[in-house]
């Protein structure tokens with residue numbers, strides 16, 4: 001028998017529905033490992049970090065967490081944030097702490113329209129729409145630069161500065177990443193998104209780097225679009241999109257818009273990649289902790305499970321990744337839908353249906 005491939009995964013379910021959907025993804029991956037007849041398996045280690053951990057320890061994760069995590073092949077993440085911790089503290093203390101320190105500079109967020117799921121877009125009916133938002137994940141508007149109380153004057157006169165950071169190297173690597181990704185797709189096109197008419201420093205630098213990189217990819221179609229126009233394009237002409245590359249904030253907003261157009265935030269997958277593979281990459285659903293439905297067992301697990309498919313790709317298990325995506329499609333097509341997309345199924349039912357679809361697929 002060929003040697004078994006073992007992949008070590010650190011799971012961090014964290015808060016709210018994060019716990020429910022990470023458990024679902026784990027069930028699916030373990031079922032796939034079992035079905036592989038020993039070809040591959042996953043070794044899971046779960047970490048209790050998040051807002052409950054904060055309530056007990058005053059920090060979002062263990063001080064040695066990064067050293068611990070470094071040894072894993074990948075990180076499988078849920079969602080972070082709860083009412084006991086200010087949002088910026090929980091986000092920076094856990095999720096951004098990992099993405100920044102592990103230099104996960106490329107955030108890949110596919111937008112996929114699934115059969116059986118009604119989109120608010122009339123255009124999407126029977127159309128096979130899918131595109132990918134590539135988000136610069138290390139600098140831009142989320143560089144954490146700025147300060148408060150800069151006026152030095154009294155209450156009522158506070159001044160805060162929130163700066164963006166754009167480096168030539170940061171722009172170039174994410175733009176090249178987008179082009180390399182475009183070359184793997186049926187439609188080889190890259191749309192670059194900025195707001196360089198209003199933001200004349202960083203975003204103009206981005207545009208200039210884009211114009212330079214374009215020359216190395218003469219086979220790929222390109223366009224440069226302002227973010228406001230791109231928001232309209234997502235709604236009016238989604239069939240023209242393939243790879244959309246944008247800065248941290250713009251791509252964050254566009255990917256939420258994309259997943260809403262596909263039917264629900266609960267469907268969207270995301271990979272935070274360190275493309276050099278010097279550090280582990282992190283896979284997570286795009287959605288947050290969904291406090292309004294947390295703890296009820298009704299969260300849509302598709303976003304988290306589709307993120308697990310991206311993790312399989314990262315492990316080089318490409319056929320298995322496609323098989324999992326096909327199983328998700330078979331499941332929604334058969335009407336196993338959670339409430340957010342108009343169905344009545346709960347998290348476990350959808351998860352089981354995906355496991356069954358995998359068992360009966362070649």
Ligand code: ATP
Pocket residue numbers: 017021079080081265266267286287288289290291292293298299300301303338340
């Ligand atoms: P964050 O600040 O962490 O992004 P948020 O409040 O902005 O959180 P979400 O927690 O993602 O955003 O929730 C937004 C809406 O989408 C909520 O109504 C929530 O119930 C819904 N939602 C999010 N994830 C899911 C899911 N997996 N299944 C069903 N509904 C979801």
Ligand code: MG
Pocket residue numbers: 288
């Ligand atoms: Mg949000």
